Amino acid sequence: xxxxxxxxxxxxxxxxxxxxxxxxxxxxxxxxxxxxxxxxxxxxxxxxxxxxxxxxxxxxxxxxxxxxxxxxxxxxxxxxxxxxxxxxxxxxxxxxxxxxxxxxxxxxxxxxxxxxxxxxxxxxxxxxxxxxxxxxxxxxxxxxxxxxxxxxxxxxxxxxxxxxxxxxxxxxxxxxxxxxxxxxxxxxxxxxxxxxxxxxxxxxxxxxxxxxxxxxxxxxxxxxxxxxxxxxxxxxxxxxxxxxxxxxxxxxxxxxxxxxxxxxxxxxxxxxxxxxxxxxxxxxxxxxxxxxxxxxxxxxxxxxxxxxxxxxxxxxxxxxxxxxxxxxxxxxxxxxxxxxxxxxxxxxxxxxxxxxxxxxxxxxxxxxxxxxxxxxxxxxxxxxxxxxxxxxxxxxxxxx
Ligand SMILES: *[C@@H]1O[C@H](CO)[C@@H](O)[C@H](O)[C@H]1NC(C)=O
Ligand SMILES: *[C@@H]1O[C@H](CO)[C@@H](O)[C@H](O)[C@H]1NC(C)=O
Numbered sequence: 001x002x003x004x005x006x007x008x009x010x011x012x013x014x015x016x017x018x019x020x021x022x023x024x025x026x027x028x029x030x031x032x033x034x035x036x037x038x039x040x041x042x043x044x045x046x047x048x049x050x051x052x053x054x055x056x057x058x059x060x061x062x063x064x065x066x067x068x069x070x071x072x073x074x075x076x077x078x079x080x081x082x083x084x085x086x087x088x089x090x091x092x093x094x095x096x097x098x099x100x101x102x103x104x105x106x107x108x109x110x111x112x113x114x115x116x117x118x119x120x121x122x123x124x125x126x127x128x129x130x131x132x133x134x135x136x137x138x139x140x141x142x143x144x145x146x147x148x149x150x151x152x153x154x155x156x157x158x159x160x161x162x163x164x165x166x167x168x169x170x171x172x173x174x175x176x177x178x179x180x181x182x183x184x185x186x187x188x189x190x191x192x193x194x195x196x197x198x199x200x201x202x203x204x205x206x207x208x209x210x211x212x213x214x215x216x217x218x219x220x221x222x223x224x225x226x227x228x229x230x231x232x233x234x235x236x237x238x239x240x241x242x243x244x245x246x247x248x249x250x251x252x253x254x255x256x257x258x259x260x261x262x263x264x265x266x267x268x269x270x271x272x273x274x275x276x277x278x279x280x281x282x283x284x285x286x287x288x289x290x291x292x293x294x295x296x297x298x299x300x301x302x303x304x305x306x307x308x309x310x311x312x313x314x315x316x317x318x319x320x321x322x323x324x325x326x327x328x329x330x331x332x333x334x335x336x337x338x339x340x341x342x343x344x345x346x347x348x349x350x351x352x353x354x355x356x357x358x359x360x361x362x363x364x365x366x367x368x369x370x371x372x373x374x375x376x377x378x379x380x381x382x383x384x385x386x387x388x389x390x391x392x393x394x395x396x397x398x399x400x
Contacts, residue, residue, distance in 0.1 A: 273335025
């Protein structure tokens with residue numbers, strides 16, 4: 001009785017009033033909840049928008065869901081037959097099969113890289129890697145435009161590079177590359193590699209940086225090829241025979257990685273240093289039968305004798321600024337340090353190469369000659385370069 005009285009109060013609510021009260025309570029609960037949900041969604045949307053905006057503002061771009069046409073195009077075996085005109089024009093042989101020239105509907109030339117004989121595990125890994133790599137775009141990286149994975153074939157479709165690879169350009173004697181062109185190629189391939197290290201999260205380690213993987217356009221613009229997939233293919237090729245999982249090409253292989261099996265971006269820096277030495281000397285990274293062994297040792301040997309000019313590719317004749325060559329040689333030596341922590345980051349390498357390019361440009365403007373004789377006997381040590389490797393790492397979106 002007492003309870004009823006309290007419940008009813010002095011002004012007992014009629015039945016319809018209590019219904020209204022329930023509704024009021026419901027609204028009081030639901031509306032704030034809705035507001036919270038809307039607020040969260042809005043915040044998420046704004047953040048996402050800002051994030052996309054940031055991406056577009058950088059030199060690199062990772063294609064998102066909004067561009068289905070650009071994202072990982074899948075080809076069937078019949079598509080490949082059509083675009084390569086029945087595999088008519090072979091443009092080379094990779095370690096894993098032939099490469100054919102193809103033509104897409106829109107007139108774009110492509111290189112179709114066939115891969116034969118993969119295990120089921122290899123196919124699975126390739127599929128995962130290829131899908132993510134078609135999203136990696138930079139003007140100094142050869143674009144993976146699509147792939148074909150079915151029971152008839154395994155193939156990767158790349159942008160076609162008319163100028164061939166850097167190794168061929170360096171070894172062929174007709175129309176040798178001038179120093180300035182070599183510097184440009186070094187700068188551009190360094191930019192591509194830096195992108196892989198910084199824009200991709202976790203860093204995409206190339207694992208097989210070498211002159212045959214630096215491809216050139218008709219105008220000698222350089223792009224780095226074959227990134228991201230060497231692990232898949234090298235696992236296939238190597239693991240069955242060798243107990244270690246070391247991946248790479250003799251002459252370019254980071255000795256620390258070889259010993260410790262610890263791979264890092266600095267392993268790519270080592271290989272890039274060897275590429276720089278090839279650009280300077282025009283020599284191959286490993287010379288069979290040579291007393292000095294590999295190119296890194298050969299250059300050190302010559303430099304210890306104090307003669308920079310004796311390492312320079314004779315094909316360049318006198319068409320270079322010796323200061324600029326010195327600077328790049330010094331950089332290459334830093335990159336090929338035995339201990340990875342003493343090697344610069346690719347960001348520092350890019351900065352150094354820019355300075356070398358500036359030196360070469362200003363020397364060209366002053367019509368060199370005079371400067372050449374001036375600097376020849378500057379000692380190696382006086383050109384020590386300090387690297388700022390403490391640059392903040394860009395936190396790009398995840399690619400893999
Ligand atoms: C495929 O691989 C096996 C073993 O590695 C080899 O014996 C065979 O010849 C290969 N087949 C082709 C078509 O390459
Ligand atoms: C180095 O390469 C980048 C990327 O391709 C280019 O934007 C830049 O102008 C080049 N730097 C020099 C000094 O040529």
